[in-house]
Every structure is written in structure tokens, then in C-alpha cells.
Amino acid sequence: MPETPVIDVESLTVTYGDFTAVRDLSFQVRSGELYALLGTNGAGKTSTLEVVEGHRQATGGTVRIFGESPQNRRAVRPRTGIMLQESGLSPDLTVRESVGLIGTLSGRRDDVDRVLGVAGLTRKAGTQVSQLSGGEKRRLDFATAVYGGPALVILDEPTTGLDIQSRDALWAAVDRLREEGSTVVLTTHYLEEAQQRADRIGVMHEGTLRREGTIAELTQTLPAVISFALPPGAPEPPTVGALNGGFHIETFSLQQDLHRLLDWAHDADVELLDLKAGPTRLDDVFRTLDAA
Ligand SMILES: Nc1ncnc2c1ncn2[C@@H]1O[C@H](COP(=O)(O)OP(=O)(O)OP(=O)(O)O)[C@@H](O)[C@H]1O
Numbered sequence: 001m002p003e004t005p006v007i008d009v010e011s012l013t014v015t016y017g018d019f020t021a022v023r024d025l026s027f028q029v030r031s032g033e034l035y036a037l038l039g040t041n042g043a044g045k046t047s048t049l050e051v052v053e054g055h056r057q058a059t060g061g062t063v064r065i066f067g068e069s070p071q072n073r074r075a076v077r078p079r080t081g082i083m084l085q086e087s088g089l090s091p092d093l094t095v096r097e098s099v100g101l102i103g104t105l106s107g108r109r110d111d112v113d114r115v116l117g118v119a120g121l122t123r124k125a126g127t128q129v130s131q132l133s134g135g136e137k138r139r140l141d142f143a144t145a146v147y148g149g150p151a152l153v154i155l156d157e158p159t160t161g162l163d164i165q166s167r168d169a170l171w172a173a174v175d176r177l178r179e180e181g182s183t184v185v186l187t188t189h190y191l192e193e194a195q196q197r198a199d200r201i202g203v204m205h206e207g208t209l210r211r212e213g214t215i216a217e218l219t220q221t222l223p224a225v226i227s228f229a230l231p232p233g234a235p236e237p238p239t240v241g242a243l244n245g246g247f248h249i250e251t252f253s254l255q256q257d258l259h260r261l262l263d264w265a266h267d268a269d270v271e272l273l274d275l276k277a278g279p280t281r282l283d284d285v286f287r288t289l290d291a292a
Pocket residue numbers: 016019021039040041042043044045046047048
């Protein structure tokens with residue numbers, strides 16, 4: 001028998017008055033995977049996650065978490081850690097009190113000091129929430145989401161406003177959770193983070209799911225890119241791939257075309273300036289969305 005998906009979204013519709021923010025959306029998140037729900041601004045990601053989190057009623061369709069309704073808090077809450085875009089933490093509580101309170105409400109068990117350490121907040125344990133910097137608040141939101149190692153962790157733009165050290169620390173903590181078997185759902189506008197970490201990616205645009213698959217599946221229909229500049233007076237470069245304005249080559253034979261270009265540069269004794277070559281990136285998938 002197939003395993004019950006951790007999240008099962010079936011024909012979800014969310015409307016605000018006359019406006020349909022999410023239309024007939026279906027996707028599943030499997031146990032143990034990191035699923036990135038990405039999309040353009042206003043695509044409907046947060047509206048979708050709010051239904052998944054039980055904070056909003058669906059206008060139509062069904063959502064199941066661990067086979068249960070998201071409204072069934074008693075069944076779902078102990079197994080789900082949520083990092084919202086904006087937390088509702090009380091400004092008067094200290095960091096330690098906040099983690100302890102949310103931890104207790106979650107129904108999971110953990111050691112507050114351990115969680116503060118994971119989130120890099122040990123030195124801020126006695127500081128009031130109102131006195132935290134923006135990045136420190138995000139770390140506190142993360143701490144409350146991962147308290148007790150929930151089976152499902154939902155991270156809504158977790159690294160926005162974080163410096164590089166904090167990002168690395170956050171991803172290291174997510175990696176540890178995954179090693180212990182947690183399923184992770186991520187939204188982010190930092191596409192490299194999704195490209196590096198997601199097992200599968202769903203791309204939303206204007207309320208619907210326009211693309212879904214592994215990073216390889218999403219990018220294989222688009223060409224790879226080689227770009228470079230030439231010093232003044234250099235001869236014409238060879239025709240490789242499709243020269244698409246400037247020296248920007250689109251190719252489905254990256255290795256072969258790069259080889260030919262480098263051979264030409266060597267034979268012509270030309271230094272290729274600012275040479276870049278790489279597979280198709282997720283950014284390019286986004287740039288094709290309006291054409292879908
Ligand atoms: N409470 C609301 N009332 C009316 N419209 C809303 C409400 N919340 C969201 N919307 C609209 O629904 C659409 C989807 O919003 P949503 O926040 O779900 O998008 P998103 O994909 O999370 O966007 P972003 O990446 O910009 O955060 C947007 O056009 C937004 O203006």
C-alpha cells in the first residue's frame with residue numbers, strides 16, 4: 001500500500017472576496033523529503049501554507065496533514081513545527097520564555113537551552129523579544145519551529161534578513177532534522193537555496209502550480225548558458241550554440257560547445273573575459289513562467 005503523504009493538497013482553492021488567490025491546486029509532500037513551494041510574488045504560496053497550517057479555511061478542495069484535517073489541532077500540532085513569515089510572539093517575553101512557551105504549547109518535549117543553542121540565541125536568552133534585531137527574531141521563529149524535532153517543519157521564507165553565518169547555521173540545523181527523518185516544506189525567494197536543497201520543487205504563478213519536479217526535471221527542457229566578453233580587437237568567436245545577444249550562448253551541449261570555445265580561444269590566443277558556464281538555473285525556469 002502506498003505510504004500516506006505527509007501533506008496532501010487536492011484541488012485547493014482560496015478566495016478573498018471576488019479574488020481567487022489559489023485555484024485548483026494539487027500537490028503532495030512525501031515523508032522525509034524537502035519540498036520547496038516556490039513562486040512569483042502574490043502567487044498564492046502563503047495562502048496555501050496558511051490552509052496547510054490550519055490558520056485559514058479552504059474555499060474549496062481538501063488538505064490533509066498526516067492524513068488528518070489541518071483543523072484537527074490535537075492530532076496535527078504535536079507533529080508540526082511552523083516558522084511563519086511574521087510571528088505573533090509577545091514582545092514582553094524573553095527569548096527563553098518564548099521558546100519555552102511555544103514549546104509547551106506544541107506538546108513536544110525538548111531542552112530550551114539546546115534549542116537556543118541550535119538557533120544561535122544562547123547569548124540572547126534573557127533579552128526581551130521587542131529588543132531583538134530582525135535577524136534575531138527570525139532565529140527565534142526558527143527555534144520555536146524546530147522545538148522537539150517535529151515530524152513536519154514548515155519554513156516560510158526562513159532566511160530572509162539573515163546574515164550568511166545565520167543562514168549556514170539554519171541550514172545545518174535543517175540538515176540535522178532531516179537526518180532524523182523530518183519532512184520539510186520551504187518557501188523562499190532565494191532560489192539557490194531551493195536549488196541546492198530541495199528534493200522536489202513546485203513552482204506557483206498566479207494561483208496555480210505551473211511546474212513541479214526535481215531540479216533536473218525542471219531544468220532539462222531549458223538550455224545551459226555560456227557567457228563571456230572579449231578584449232578589444234579580438235577576432236569573431238566561433239558559432240557555437242545560439243549566440244543570443246552579446247556573448248551569451250545557449251546550448252544543450254554544454255561540454256561540447258565549451259570545449260570548442262576554449263579550443264578557439266587557445267588557437268586564436270584570445271583571453272576570454274568574465275567566462276561563465278553552467279547548467280540552467282531555477283531563475284531561468286521562473287523567467288519562462290509567463291509563457292506557460
Ligand atoms: N487577506 C487578504 N485579502 C485579500 N487579498 C489577499 C489577502 N491575502 C493575500 N491576498 C492576495 O492573494 C494573492 C496571493 O497572496 P499570497 O500572500 O498567498 O502570495 P505569496 O505567493 O505568498 O506572495 P509573496 O511571494 O509575495 O509573499 C496576492 O495577490 C495577495 O494580494
